[in-house]
Amino acid sequence: MKIAVLVKEVPDAAVEKRIDGSGRLDRSGEKNLNPYDTHAIEAAVQLKEGGTIPVEEIVAITAGPAGAERALHKAVSLGADRSVLLSDDAVAGSDVIATGYALAKLLERESPDLVLLGQQSDDGENYTIGAVVGEFLGYPSLTQVVKMDIAGETITAERQAEYGYDTVEIDLPAVISVGDAINEPRYPSLKAIMGAKKKPLEKVTIADAGIEADKVGAAGSRIDCGNFTEPPKKSGGTIIEDEDTSATVEQIVAWLDERKLI
Amino acid sequence: MAGILVYALTNEGAINKNSLGAVSQAAKLAGELGTEAHAVVVGNVDDAAAGSLGEYGAAKVFRAKDAPEGVSTPAVDVLAKLFADNDYDYAIFGGGLLGFEIGAGLAARIGAGITAEVTGVKVEGGKLVAQRPILGDSLISESNYKGKGVLIGRTNAFEATKSGSAASVEDITVELSEQAGKVRLVKRGEQRGADINIEDANVLVAGGRGLGAAEGFQLAEDLAAAFGGGAAVGATRAVVDAGWFPYAGQIGQTGKTVAPKLYVAAGISGAIQHKVGMQGSENIIAINKDANAPIFEFSDLGIVGDVQKVMPALTEAVKAKKGS
Numbered sequence A: 001m002k003i004a005v006l007v008k009e010v011p012d013a014a015v016e017k018r019i020d021g022s023g024r025l026d027r028s029g030e031k032n033l034n035p036y037d038t039h040a041i042e043a044a045v046q047l048k049e050g051g052t053i054p055v056e057e058i059v060a061i062t063a064g065p066a067g068a069e070r071a072l073h074k075a076v077s078l079g080a081d082r083s084v085l086l087s088d089d090a091v092a093g094s095d096v097i098a099t100g101y102a103l104a105k106l107l108e109r110e111s112p113d114l115v116l117l118g119q120q121s122d123d124g125e126n127y128t129i130g131a132v133v134g135e136f137l138g139y140p141s142l143t144q145v146v147k148m149d150i151a152g153e154t155i156t157a158e159r160q161a162e163y164g165y166d167t168v169e170i171d172l173p174a175v176i177s178v179g180d181a182i183n184e185p186r187y188p189s190l191k192a193i194m195g196a197k198k199k200p201l202e203k204v205t206i207a208d209a210g211i212e213a214d215k216v217g218a219a220g221s222r223i224d225c226g227n228f229t230e231p232p233k234k235s236g237g238t239i240i241e242d243e244d245t246s247a248t249v250e251q252i253v254a255w256l257d258e259r260k261l262i
Numbered sequence B: 001m002a003g004i005l006v007y008a009l010t011n012e013g014a015i016n017k018n019s020l021g022a023v024s025q026a027a028k029l030a031g032e033l034g035t036e037a038h039a040v041v042v043g044n045v046d047d048a049a050a051g052s053l054g055e056y057g058a059a060k061v062f063r064a065k066d067a068p069e070g071v072s073t074p075a076v077d078v079l080a081k082l083f084a085d086n087d088y089d090y091a092i093f094g095g096g097l098l099g100f101e102i103g104a105g106l107a108a109r110i111g112a113g114i115t116a117e118v119t120g121v122k123v124e125g126g127k128l129v130a131q132r133p134i135l136g137d138s139l140i141s142e143s144n145y146k147g148k149g150v151l152i153g154r155t156n157a158f159e160a161t162k163s164g165s166a167a168s169v170e171d172i173t174v175e176l177s178e179q180a181g182k183v184r185l186v187k188r189g190e191q192r193g194a195d196i197n198i199e200d201a202n203v204l205v206a207g208g209r210g211l212g213a214a215e216g217f218q219l220a221e222d223l224a225a226a227f228g229g230g231a232a233v234g235a236t237r238a239v240v241d242a243g244w245f246p247y248a249g250q251i252g253q254t255g256k257t258v259a260p261k262l263y264v265a266a267g268i269s270g271a272i273q274h275k276v277g278m279q280g281s282e283n284i285i286a287i288n289k290d291a292n293a294p295i296f297e298f299s300d301l302g303i304v305g306d307v308q309k310v311m312p313a314l315t316e317a318v319k320a321k322k323g324s
């Protein structure tokens, strides 16, 4: 079996995310592999190690700026065997549909049996790439999966939806986005970090992947996002730094008392 | 007729409250656009339940009885067929996991633009403009659709309001795609853990991953007990998924929506999916050791501290106060 893992480079969690002058996310600061995607890589590695089904290869794939190479190195250090980077100016500014289309084209070149993704990106937070990619590939898809059991050509997956936990069977090839409760991603070893840069990283352009230029980028997107405004601020609450706990709880009790909550 | 189609999520034949909100919102927008809002249900939903969508403003309700409810692809097939036959401009979903999946699949299939986590919609120049919070709710962004549009509402963003009377229900038959057979619901809505009631509590002490372990929930139980009758304990998805707390006590997007007089969030980061289920609480206290945790942005009283220290002391102080 071949597993493709879709990964994204996002601003590091410590960076305050903001919109730049051109109305796009400011990506100039520190960047990192989307933390949710480490769960997808770990899930792939566990399938490989689990041995229920032979996994020949794990390929990490991203569409992003040239610098996204670093996110791929990290993905490889976490267990991917090689990686593919679609970096082409024509793709910049793609919406969910255009991004999903481009990723599906990259996946078609690989024909994986299983495509894994994170539950959400830390920057766009659209939760929808998995379903879009599945639709373009003609593969069934599921999101927010927290448990996967594989038997032959079928995965039995569990996830939480609005009425409780659902169990769903899905036939391969399939697209599955995993929830962050599915596993505890391991830390890469120093050796894996050092070795990551030596593993194959293929850089492709839209022409290489057969992506039609007019279906990607801002021009190929179906929406224009803009007119950013600040939401009405909730008047800031009182903050107490707990230094002396007995004084802290005294203040909390007084606060509760004032509001007749006790 | 260019109109708006709403997918109404159902479970055992009952319509989801967020779907009723989506129908109400669509009806209001359709009025402004001078068109109609229609709704569609999938699976075994009786005439009364399906028709009741009319009370929330749906001019017409479609029902695809033979398509299975609970997984996305069959519903994508149904909605795509309705789009092909009726020339709708927009599809609106009340959110929910299936709403995201069906909305995304539909948008990809029909070439529509997509906006998730929509909290507001306005009409401009005869078109819908969707508003959604971005970057940890620090900004609101507006989506302008170049053509057709899919709008997926944030949980509890659209209020269900009655505006009409029961609608006629039209049964439709849709030939399902090959993909639809490749994903099959085995079990739906399994309740994991004890059946506890948190919706009627006037004080809720909710615990998150910051409680450290299942045993950490004792801190929350003790504080709730100190508040006495009417207090209960709730939790985040992270700890329910981890098996630390029953699903029935989960608050948020795929759990319960609560609005107690007092909400104490202990070791909870304040993710959006949690916030949507508790932001209506009258008073919110958060205890978190990370001063930058998002929960502090919507708390009335924030304690930057360790739950292991603050909670036991607070429990004692509340007991002492109640005893005095």
Ligand SMILES: Cc1cc2nc3c(=O)[nH]c(=O)nc-3n(C[C@H](O)[C@H](O)[C@H](O)COP(=O)(O)OP(=O)(O)OC[C@H]3O[C@@H](n4cnc5c(N)ncnc54)[C@H](O)[C@@H]3O)c2cc1C
Binding pocket: A006, A007, A008, A025, A034, A036, A037, A040, A061, A062, A063, A064, A094, A095, A096, A097, A099, A103, A116, A117, A118, A119, A120, A121, A123, A124, A125, A126, A127, A128, A129, A130, A177, A223, A225, B113, B114, B115, B116, B132, B134, B135, B141, B143
């Ligand atoms: C603040 C902001 C708001 C946006 N709002 C919208 C909007 O309303 N509508 C819209 O159509 N677009 C929007 N976009 C654009 C959209 O985020 C991008 O198209 C993005 O590449 C895909 O969406 P996501 O990252 O939100 O995906 P999600 O669906 O949240 O990501 C799920 C998973 O998909 C995979 N993935 C996502 N992107 C890539 C990638 N480039 N390469 C490889 N794997 C990937 C990862 O595994 C990730 O964990 C927005 C972008 C930003 C920064």
Ligand SMILES: Cc1cc2nc3c(=O)[nH]c(=O)nc-3n(C[C@H](O)[C@H](O)[C@H](O)COP(=O)(O)OP(=O)(O)OC[C@H]3O[C@@H](n4cnc5c(N)ncnc54)[C@H](O)[C@@H]3O)c2cc1C
Binding pocket: A119, A120, A127, A144, B097, B207, B208, B209, B210, B211, B235, B236, B237, B238, B239, B250, B251, B252, B253, B254, B255, B256, B266, B267, B268, B269, B270, B271, B272, B273, B274, B277, B287, B288, B289, B290, B293, B305, B306, B307, B308
């Ligand atoms: C489709 C979807 C649906 C979802 N539905 C829900 C839902 O219904 N409900 C829900 O809650 N979530 C839901 N989530 C998950 C949500 O996004 C978050 O992952 C989750 O709420 C995080 O839970 P948490 O706050 O317990 O954990 P974390 O985000 O890990 O936060 C733990 C917090 O504890 C603090 N902490 C750690 N140790 C201590 C200590 N000793 N003292 C004090 N503070 C400490 C940390 O600083 C941190 O802020 C959903 C997500 C998705 C994508």
